Amino acid sequence: MSRALVTGGAGFIGSHLVRRLLSRGREVVVLDNLYTGSYENIEELDGAGGLTFVKQDICEADANAFFKAYGPFNEIYNLACPASPVHYQAQPLGTALTSIKGVLFSLELARLSSARLLHASTSEVYGDPLTHPQKETDWGNVNTIGVRSCYDEGKRVAETLVADYVRAHGVDARMVRIFNTYGPRMDACDGRVVSNFIVQALQGKPITIYGDGSQTRSFQYVDDLVDAFELYMAKDTATLDGFFARHNLETRVLNIGNQGEFTIGELAQMVIAKIPEANKDILFKPLPGNDPRRRRPDTTLARELLGWQAKIPLDTGLERTIEYFRGKCAANISNSNKEHKR
């Protein structure tokens, strides 16, 4: 049976990927320290067969020991890293080190296992982009010493380590630069714009916009992303090598994101329109440092290679996400009522 490791598998994206892999009949090992992930995200899967959960900090994990205990793997998905400013700015050194040590662990484990590796990079490697939309050949515009740098530069050097490991050891790695992604099981408290707006609207609080709301983002529903992971990992090595060589690209990096572009102000209005109990007020706050003004992926390469493009419209994705948060809020209220009765 095919065995997969998902680092960060109890996180938002990881928990969707784990479900997909289990549904394909894979045995899945999840490595997560639950710093930003949550056991609740995979709890219903644990014990149903096929899933092994290892609570460990990837910074402390040793590839050899892990290989002996849980390996070998056919596929490794490296998703472990705090990915929201709220979390990574609370632990800037830990975030950079998770990015660095995590990718080294994953690369070494892939080498030991002769596994295919999918490394989750990020659109943050483009920083505040000088070109628009962003192509894989863009080098990015990133401040090395700002408050967001721990994540951006940690993820940049992780790409470097993948590229050099592939050149040195021939590991079969694939990298995806993930653009803004949303959906059920996002952390309600991590300060991301979609979950922030939905939770504020459900609670009848004014929606908070940082800056004037004219900055744009693309919003990808998580199922689209997991589709791309699956298609990318299914490609054989020779096809990939041929494709990237034809495009004169040094390594196997693909942008994965939704090409739709919305202003933050538009997003706020969409959320308000979908939530009857929403407060219609908007609270404007100053933009934090180094926040990118525009971000939208050019996904031509993913379309050509994988026949993939993000399909789920923001409208539909928002409805599903609102439904999730509505359920969660209700559960929290009922929990806190129970709490109260005790």
Next chain:
Amino acid sequence: MSRALVTGGAGFIGSHLVRRLLSRGREVVVLDNLYTGSYENIEELDGAGGLTFVKQDICEADANAFFKAYGPFNEIYNLACPASPVHYQAQPLGTALTSIKGVLFSLELARLSSARLLHASTSEVYGDPLTHPQKETDWGNVNTIGVRSCYDEGKRVAETLVADYVRAHGVDARMVRIFNTYGPRMDACDGRVVSNFIVQALQGKPITIYGDGSQTRSFQYVDDLVDAFELYMAKDTATLDGFFARHNLETRVLNIGNQGEFTIGELAQMVIAKIPEANKDILFKPLPGNDPRRRRPDTTLARELLGWQAKIPLDTGLERTIEYFRGKCAANISNSNKEHKR
């Protein structure tokens, strides 16, 4: 007595800094694994008092153990890292890790010692710059996945780690982005343009130019750089904080380099003109990947803060460097004659 640690102290720049520190009456500990440094560079100093040489790989060094064995330090200079493409492309993973682990070791040791830390960053963080000359506020234009990336991205994330360590732990760190530097005790074989040209000319071989020779560089004589180190480390914390705050700069980064700009073709002609035995032929070879086209520092901040600017003209510096290599070639010939007689 004031104690200083110089990581990479047996390297080209390190060995000049160590001499300067010893001449000021400091006790100096050198940590170097001699991967690119050479014991010969500091041999004459060893045993003369004041110098302790520790042969160790900074990637294996533990800050607590090192502190107990050799600390505390008043000043730490972190210069450890292969810095020429010949070396770092031979060991790309090792280079990135040296940059990362080396700066973490130095930061932690500075914290334990309450030491002042000077971290040697590099003009390579600017990559192939989009602005000219380069200012400290420029974010750089760097490929994350190319063959030079191990050095460039390793050094970029090292700056990030310094900035975050300063914010988290209040370490008194200073960063210098060192531009092209040359002088005696450069490695003759590391493929840098000044030493390459001089050695080729002394050996009567044609000078090799990569590309058409129109790409420009600034060339800083090593004594100027060491002057800047000394002036920067002598500034008290309050002065620095005031200066950088007035300039609205997040951290203490200074460009250190010579503002003169020469094409590689001009450099070749200057070297040929100074070496009577030089072959006047020039061999043009293709430019390697991601080689920057232009590079020149804007050193306004260093001039304002330190009253410093590079003083030694290329002419003078080249003469001193040629003299060094002439002596070294003669010594090598006499050594190989001895070799032959045995």
